[in-house]
Amino acid sequence: MRIRAFAAAMAATVALPCFVQAADLEVTHWWTSGGEAAAVKELASAFNATGNKWVDGAIAGSGGTARPIMISRITGGDPMGATQFNHGRQAEELVQSGLMRDLSDVAEKGKWKEVIKPANLLDSCTFEGKIYCAPINIHSWQWLWLSNAAFKTAGVAVPKDWNEFVAAAPALKKAGIQPLALGGQPWQANGLFDTLLISLGGKDLYEKVYKDKDAKVAAGPEMAKIFAAADKARELAKGSNVQDWNQATNMVLTGKAGGQVMGDWAQGEFSLAGKTAGTDYTCLPGLGINDVLTTNGDAIYFPLLKDEAKSEAQNVLAETIVDPKLQVAFNLKKGSVPIRGDIDMAAANDCMKKGIAIIAKGNTATSTDQLVSADTQKQKEDLMSEFFSSSISVKDAQARFVDIISSAD
Numbered sequence: 001m002r003i004r005a006f007a008a009a010m011a012a013t014v015a016l017p018c019f020v021q022a023a024d025l026e027v028t029h030w031w032t033s034g035g036e037a038a039a040v041k042e043l044a045s046a047f048n049a050t051g052n053k054w055v056d057g058a059i060a061g062s063g064g065t066a067r068p069i070m071i072s073r074i075t076g077g078d079p080m081g082a083t084q085f086n087h088g089r090q091a092e093e094l095v096q097s098g099l100m101r102d103l104s105d106v107a108e109k110g111k112w113k114e115v116i117k118p119a120n121l122l123d124s125c126t127f128e129g130k131i132y133c134a135p136i137n138i139h140s141w142q143w144l145w146l147s148n149a150a151f152k153t154a155g156v157a158v159p160k161d162w163n164e165f166v167a168a169a170p171a172l173k174k175a176g177i178q179p180l181a182l183g184g185q186p187w188q189a190n191g192l193f194d195t196l197l198i199s200l201g202g203k204d205l206y207e208k209v210y211k212d213k214d215a216k217v218a219a220g221p222e223m224a225k226i227f228a229a230a231d232k233a234r235e236l237a238k239g240s241n242v243q244d245w246n247q248a249t250n251m252v253l254t255g256k257a258g259g260q261v262m263g264d265w266a267q268g269e270f271s272l273a274g275k276t277a278g279t280d281y282t283c284l285p286g287l288g289i290n291d292v293l294t295t296n297g298d299a300i301y302f303p304l305l306k307d308e309a310k311s312e313a314q315n316v317l318a319e320t321i322v323d324p325k326l327q328v329a330f331n332l333k334k335g336s337v338p339i340r341g342d343i344d345m346a347a348a349n350d351c352m353k354k355g356i357a358i359i360a361k362g363n364t365a366t367s368t369d370q371l372v373s374a375d376t377q378k379q380k381e382d383l384m385s386e387f388f389s390s391s392i393s394v395k396d397a398q399a400r401f402v403d404i405i406s407s408a409d
Helices: 002-012 034-048 063-075 092-096 104-109 119-123 148-154 162-174 186-201 203-210 221-237 245-253 266-272 308-322 324-334 350-360 374-389 394-406
Strands: 024-029 053-058 082-086 133-135 143-147 178-180 257-261 281-285 298-301
Touching: 024 034, 024 063, 024 308, 034 053, 034 266, 034 308, 034 324, 063 082, 063 092, 063 186, 104 308, 133 308, 143 148, 143 162, 143 245, 143 266, 148 162, 148 257, 162 178, 162 221, 162 257, 178 221, 186 203, 186 221, 186 257, 186 374, 203 221, 221 374, 221 394, 245 257, 245 266, 266 324, 281 350, 298 308, 308 324, 374 394
Parallel strands: 024 053, 024 082, 178 257
Antiparallel strands: 082 298, 133 298, 143 257, 143 281
């Protein structure tokens, strides 16, 4: 296999120990929206303060665009100093092939197993007992973001849950307001569907489908109800006419749309725009129906390098990521929940505090990025993208979904 052959070559050419000095470190990521860029600035500044230099390698678009580029560079012999992936199985083959740095010593020094909560965040970074990534945040998909101004214009109360949101859609349409904003990127449609599944169907149904990969359940009446809800969401999302997720968020920000189902990273955009939770916008975790959040998020992986100075800078960046002060600064800008349970988040807004409280209670589930392979996730994205952008029937979509779950790994 080409990846494994290259891994062997890399291992054989690692430089011998020498004097270690500060280094420039290229970090690739897809954090390019306004709120995300503000969070990256916090991380870059903290790393630069160590005497090393952050070289920004932002890749415009989404993870679906960025990941193939990142993987190609690593397997092709042009590794960056560090790179973003989501918690889960996206870097699985790279780790198995020996192309990523073992951070176990850094993790032991920083007592990561004691301070990083929940434990499954670090579990996602672990392969054969060794730790290969530094979790930086906890992100959850299961949020409905609402424009208070849009509902005021429509003359209806701000919904308290998904069902009230659906019921308010005719009033929004009558007022010339897009009910549901949805961008055209496949991962957005996929995330919307999975949010409907766990929030409307419950954690047990979600886990039977994605954890147990039970094709019979996927074909059953409970999943048929989720596809019916997705069909309604498809109707409400018609007319969005935007591509990127933050463009859809901006529709809610400006009152052009009533709501958006999107992960908690959306609140980074609200914060950057100076909007206040509870006053300008409303957030409903679990779509206001089922307060269960998946604990996914972002992690930084470190490709194996020949340069010892850069390798030491990788250790410093890993330590910086988990540092309590950076955790506060980064996540306040990103809209995500810190990976540490021992830091003061008094400055968090009302929405972030809701998420922190839910996670602290243990009302969590494992994300699909951790439960299924990248290939299965891609198949799901392709199906949901087609479903939300076409007239494919609910029955046909569920049948194709069952085929995906039947062969899921």
